Amino acid sequence: SQTIHQWPATLVQPVGSPLSLECTVEGTSNPNLYWYRQAAGRGLQLLFYSVGIGQISSEVPQNLSASRPQDRQFILSSKKLLLSDSGFYLCAWSVLQGPYGYTFGSGTRLTVV
């Protein structure tokens, strides 16, 4: 069966520090991978998506970047965190477009202090 792992679950980082959040998928090949951010009182905002190794599409210009070094690994990074980067980050995967839906990871709560 397919599973998605996301870590860490919670993270407190000082302003200006780097960030690396990792997401891996098991049990499938060539998944579409996504990073979403959920700010308090808001819906989910798509940050990045990837349809293959090294292929990254950015939806919102910001302080973050994403990379996909392996087929089932998706990394969200920042060189210098801002207070506004605080939020709940969700990784997700899907096999195909269409009515199949995403499978989400368990999320990372990031607090920038």
Add this chain to the structure above:
Amino acid sequence: AQTVTQSQPEMSVQEAETVTLSCTYDTSESNYYLFWYKQPPSRQMILVIRQEAYKQQNATENRFSVNFQKAAKSFSLKISDSQLGDTAMYFCASMTSGTYKYIFGTGTRLKVLA
């Protein structure tokens, strides 16, 4: 641009009762999909139900059903026989066929009361 609107930030329902969560969307596309996701306190997003826009029949999954009104661009979720475990944030989402992206609403926080 596509938009999804959930006008009810919070709702509550008594256990075993029925509740309906509202969602409206706006799209110029003819082929799209609609979804309801549940996010319990654990924060894990769980797919509840999905609907293809070209299907007239409303989707049903056990106690969960939708009322899809395509002309009105409305996609409401009905939860029957509410259970305490239904307490969660519920998100409505749309996806245009041929794209990879959901557009999410801002969510409705549902509390089921004992």
